[in-house]
Amino acid sequence: MRRRSFFALGTAGIGAVAVGSGPADAAPPPGPQGGDPLERALFDPAPPVRLPDLAAALTRARADFRAARYDRLRTTLPALLSGAAAERDATSGIRRERANAALARAHVIATEVAVKDSADYAWVTADRALTAARACGSPVAVGEAARVLAITMRRSGRIASAVHLLTTTAADFDGDDSANALAVRTSLLLTAAYTAATGGTAGAAHALIEQAQESAGRIPHGLAGELFTVEATAEQCALYRVGLATALGDPDAGVRHALGLNPARLPTAERRARYYTDTARMWDALGEDRRTYEALRAMERVAPEEVRRPSVRAITARLVHSPVRLSGLRPFATRTGAFTA
Structure with a gap:
C-alpha cells in the first residue's frame, strides 16, 4: 500500500452544508426511471x-x-x-x-x-469505495473501504475471503503506532473476528478479537483515530464480544460482556443502537422474550430508525407470535413495520 499523508476532508471545523444550492433536507425529485435514489x-x-x-x-x-x-x-x-x-x-x-x-x-x-x-x-x-480509496493513496480510507467490502462479502457467505481481506489489510498497518493506524487496524480486526465467528471458527474469532483489544489499548490516551463511522475503543471491543459470542452459538458467554458494558459510554447513537441490536439477538437466542423486547424498546429510544431495519424487524415479528404476553408489543411491531393487521 502506498503510504502518504491523509488529506483531511473537513471532518472537523467545517460547517455542515449540503451539496448543491437547495435546502439540506429537501428530497431530490424522483427520476423518470423510478427506483431507489x-x-x-x-x-x-x-x-x-x-x-x-x-x-x-x-x-x-x-x-x-x-x-x-x-x-x-x-x-x-x-x-x-x-x-x-x-x-x-x-x-x-x-x-x-x-x-x-x-x-x-x-x-x-x-x-x-x-x-x-x-x-x-x-x-x-463497497467496491467503488475501495477503488477510490486506493486511487487517493490514503491508508485510512483503504482500511475503511476494505472493512465495508468485507461486510458485504460476509453477508453473502464469503466468510474466508472476507477474513482474508480484513486481516491482510490490517497487516499493512503493523509497525505503525500512530492513532489513525491503530484505529484502522483495530476496526479491521474486530470485523474480522465477528466475521470468523459467523463462520463458526471460534479459535480464529477469539484470537482476532484479542489482537483487536491489544491494538486498541495502544492508542494514545485521548485519541481514538479519525475513522469515519466507528471508533476504536475498549468499549467497542467489549461490544463486539457480545455479538461474537452469539454468532458462535454461545450467547450465555455474551451476557457477561453485555451486562458489563454501559451503552451510555458508547459515543454515538448508531453504536448504542448496535449494542441493543446485539443484546436483543443474544436474549432472543437464549429464549428470553421479555428481555429481547426490552432491548428492542431501548433501541427505539436511542435510534428510532434502527428498529425498522429488516434484520431487527425479523426479531420483532418472532416476538409477535411468542406465547409470552408483552405489553405494547403489537403497536411496537406495527409502527416499526414488523407487523400489519
Missing part, C-alpha cells in the same frame, strides 16, 4: 461538486450516520455520490486524489446504509 446515483451522471462543498457534505453525512439518521442520508447521499464522482472525473493531480478521498468515504457511508437496508447494491458501493 441512492442506487440510481451510482449510475446517473451529475455535475461536479467543488471540493470544499464535498468536504462539508461529508461532515454532515458522517454526523447523520453517527446519529442514526438514515432517512436523511437516503435523501442527501445521492447528490454526494454523483457529485463526488463527477468532480473526480473532471480533475487531475492532487485535486483528483482529494476527490477520490471524498468519493471513497461517501461510498463507505453509502455501504453502511445499504447494509442496514439489506440492499444488494452494497456490493457496488
Whole structure:
C-alpha cells in the first residue's frame, strides 16, 4: 500500500452544508426511471461538486450516520455520490486524489446504509469505495473501504475471503503506532473476528478479537483515530464480544460482556443502537422474550430508525407470535413495520 499523508476532508471545523444550492433536507425529485435514489446515483451522471462543498457534505453525512439518521442520508447521499464522482472525473493531480478521498468515504457511508437496508447494491458501493480509496493513496480510507467490502462479502457467505481481506489489510498497518493506524487496524480486526465467528471458527474469532483489544489499548490516551463511522475503543471491543459470542452459538458467554458494558459510554447513537441490536439477538437466542423486547424498546429510544431495519424487524415479528404476553408489543411491531393487521 502506498503510504502518504491523509488529506483531511473537513471532518472537523467545517460547517455542515449540503451539496448543491437547495435546502439540506429537501428530497431530490424522483427520476423518470423510478427506483431507489441512492442506487440510481451510482449510475446517473451529475455535475461536479467543488471540493470544499464535498468536504462539508461529508461532515454532515458522517454526523447523520453517527446519529442514526438514515432517512436523511437516503435523501442527501445521492447528490454526494454523483457529485463526488463527477468532480473526480473532471480533475487531475492532487485535486483528483482529494476527490477520490471524498468519493471513497461517501461510498463507505453509502455501504453502511445499504447494509442496514439489506440492499444488494452494497456490493457496488463497497467496491467503488475501495477503488477510490486506493486511487487517493490514503491508508485510512483503504482500511475503511476494505472493512465495508468485507461486510458485504460476509453477508453473502464469503466468510474466508472476507477474513482474508480484513486481516491482510490490517497487516499493512503493523509497525505503525500512530492513532489513525491503530484505529484502522483495530476496526479491521474486530470485523474480522465477528466475521470468523459467523463462520463458526471460534479459535480464529477469539484470537482476532484479542489482537483487536491489544491494538486498541495502544492508542494514545485521548485519541481514538479519525475513522469515519466507528471508533476504536475498549468499549467497542467489549461490544463486539457480545455479538461474537452469539454468532458462535454461545450467547450465555455474551451476557457477561453485555451486562458489563454501559451503552451510555458508547459515543454515538448508531453504536448504542448496535449494542441493543446485539443484546436483543443474544436474549432472543437464549429464549428470553421479555428481555429481547426490552432491548428492542431501548433501541427505539436511542435510534428510532434502527428498529425498522429488516434484520431487527425479523426479531420483532418472532416476538409477535411468542406465547409470552408483552405489553405494547403489537403497536411496537406495527409502527416499526414488523407487523400489519
